[in-house]
Amino acid sequence: MSSERKYSKSQARILIHKYCAYQERSHNQVRSKLFEYGLYPDWVEELIVELIQGNFVNEERFARAFVRGKFRIKKWGRNKIKQALYPHKLSAYVLKKAFSEIDEQEYQRVLEEVIAKKASTVKLKNQFDRNGKIAQYAISRGFESDMVWELVKAL
Numbered sequence: 257m258s259s260e261r262k263y264s265k266s267q268a269r270i271l272i273h274k275y276c277a278y279q280e281r282s283h284n285q286v287r288s289k290l291f292e293y294g295l296y297p298d299w300v301e302e303l304i305v306e307l308i309q310g311n312f313v314n315e316e317r318f319a320r321a322f323v324r325g326k327f328r329i330k331k332w333g334r335n336k337i338k339q340a341l342y343p344h345k346l347s348a349y350v351l352k353k354a355f356s357e358i359d360e361q362e363y364q365r366v367l368e369e370v371i372a373k374k375a376s377t378v379k380l381k382n383q384f385d386r387n388g389k390i391a392q393y394a395i396s397r398g399f400e401s402d403m404v405w406e407l408v409k410a411l
Contacts, residue, residue: 268303
């Protein structure tokens with residue numbers, strides 16, 4: 257944090273309301289942004305409390321939206337999503353609630369899709385190397401290795 261303030265408390269309140277209204281944010285993101293504005297730590301905590309009370313910031317809502325987006329849009333597996341959520345410092349309870357957004361059948365279907373798409377692009381003749389390449393790709397997308405290998409072997 258720089259030693260000089262960039263914004264007054266009331267200016268920061270307006271900016272942070274816009275920041276939170278634009279998309280779901282975690283407490284950690286909001287705290288970082290407020291410190292970027294050059295606010296005193298006391299003001300930062302006061303504003304965060306205001307935002308929580310005004311329902312501008314809700315960690316469970318943020319986590320659910322994050323998980324839904326990364327799974328449905330980017331087609332990430334649970335491991336990669338969990339890794340991406342780590343910097344937000346969410347509680348185990350919030351993480352559990354967020355991961356309930358992923359339907360097990362849909363998860364299996366997306367994994368099958370990811371594997372099938374990769375299988376169509378891998379041109380290796382050796383089946384062992386080909387399966388390894390496909391599995392490595394799916395695992396790098398955050399899917400659990402046991403599920404991946406089960407599907408790859410079934411190809």
